[in-house]
Amino acid sequence: MIEVERLTKRYGPATAVEDVSFACRPGTVTGFLGPNGAGKSTTMRMICGLTPASSGTATVLGVPFRSLPNPGRHVGVLLDASAQHAGRTGRETLALTAQLLGVPSARADQMLETVGLAGKAAGRRVGNYSLGMRQRLGIAQALVGDPSVLILDEPANGLDPEGIYWMRTLLRGFADRGGTVLLSSHLLHEVEAVADTLVVIAGGRVVANGTKSELLAPSGRTLVRALDPAALYTAVVSANLTVIRREPPTSDGLGEGLVVEAPAEAVGRAAAASGVALTELRQAGGGGLEELFLTLTGRPAAPAAPRPPAPAGPSVPQEALR
Ligand SMILES: Nc1ncnc2c1ncn2[C@@H]1O[C@H](COP(=O)(O)OP(=O)(O)OP(=O)(O)O)[C@@H](O)[C@H]1O
Numbered sequence: 001m002i003e004v005e006r007l008t009k010r011y012g013p014a015t016a017v018e019d020v021s022f023a024c025r026p027g028t029v030t031g032f033l034g035p036n037g038a039g040k041s042t043t044m045r046m047i048c049g050l051t052p053a054s055s056g057t058a059t060v061l062g063v064p065f066r067s068l069p070n071p072g073r074h075v076g077v078l079l080d081a082s083a084q085h086a087g088r089t090g091r092e093t094l095a096l097t098a099q100l101l102g103v104p105s106a107r108a109d110q111m112l113e114t115v116g117l118a119g120k121a122a123g124r125r126v127g128n129y130s131l132g133m134r135q136r137l138g139i140a141q142a143l144v145g146d147p148s149v150l151i152l153d154e155p156a157n158g159l160d161p162e163g164i165y166w167m168r169t170l171l172r173g174f175a176d177r178g179g180t181v182l183l184s185s186h187l188l189h190e191v192e193a194v195a196d197t198l199v200v201i202a203g204g205r206v207v208a209n210g211t212k213s214e215l216l217a218p219s220g221r222t223l224v225r226a227l228d229p230a231a232l233y234t235a236v237v238s239a240n241l242t243v244i245r246r247e248p249p250t251s252d253g254l255g256e257g258l259v260v261e262a263p264a265e266a267v268g269r270a271a272a273a274s275g276v277a278l279t280e281l282r283q284a285g286g287g288g289l290e291e292l293f294l295t296l297t298g299r300p301a302a303p304a305a306p307r308p309p310a311p312a313g314p315s316v317p318q319e320a321l322r
Helices: 040-047 090-101 105-114 119-123 131-144 161-176 188-194 229-238 264-273 288-297
Strands: 002-011 014-024 029-033 055-060 075-078 149-153 180-185 197-202 205-211 222-226 243-247 257-260 278-283
Touching (some): 002 040, 014 040, 014 055, 014 180, 014 197, 029 040, 029 188, 040 149, 090 105, 090 119, 090 131, 105 119, 105 131, 131 149, 149 161, 161 180, 161 188, 180 188, 222 264, 229 243, 229 257, 229 264, 264 278
Parallel strands (some): 029 180, 075 149, 149 180
Antiparallel strands (some): 197 205, 222 257, 222 278
């Protein structure tokens, strides 16, 4: 169990993390999502006692991380896969960790096997490892102490598709055996595939927190497009419906769309009343995590007039979300 209660981190006048609260339960994978600079790493570092919080608390297995006796036997942490000693081999790295944690050295060999670094790779110096190999070694290191909690910051970075699939299977198995996993990522689709619970952070604040099925449930919003986007906008606004945001034109030639806070029927009627020919009318949502993420964190409006109300959250460049 990980419990985070109103955690805040300030660096001088800047607030990196503000009033963040969430819980990760045994048997679940919690995906911690946010664009670059959202505050994921800072939050994880505070949970692990590496960065002091300005206010708020974080506990792991009921106590602050630093109060855990031999924490590596309870919590496996991977915050920076590049932080390993470049001059040691993979096998030496894990053997040393096993020794420090007081577990048999055979466990180190088992973990090398588990992460696919047994054999030749185990004898190579870490400095010669690819980023993906370092991630695998970092995951092995986190697992050596046979912990019940895993805290992993962007573990999929540098992994190829096969590696990402492998990691997903590993984390799912760990949680299914009763473990607790907190996993940060900006790889939305990977998180969507493995997480049970999602915590979305933007600008240092939690903007969504719930089970995947709750958060991805269909919304009462409608996505609508028309041959004449400006006429559509006027029709929607004239019917006193609220435009949440614009959708960019599609690659197959449909023009700019609108996401409207109303059921499809109301939007269709508004368009019909103004004689606007629609090219698309459907419930918004169903676009998975990416759509949820964009809705929650905002996105740059497409250049067109007239403009809808500004998005509620900070602007997030789309490339930061992939
Ligand atoms: N030591 C520090 N001093 C000052 N500002 C910091 C420090 N560490 C982080 N920040 C700032 O805090 C904010 C949150 O950073 P953080 O690294 O936690 O975000 P993140 O969500 O992990 O981003 P990324 O996905 O890019 O790693 C950023 O604006 C960052 O510049």
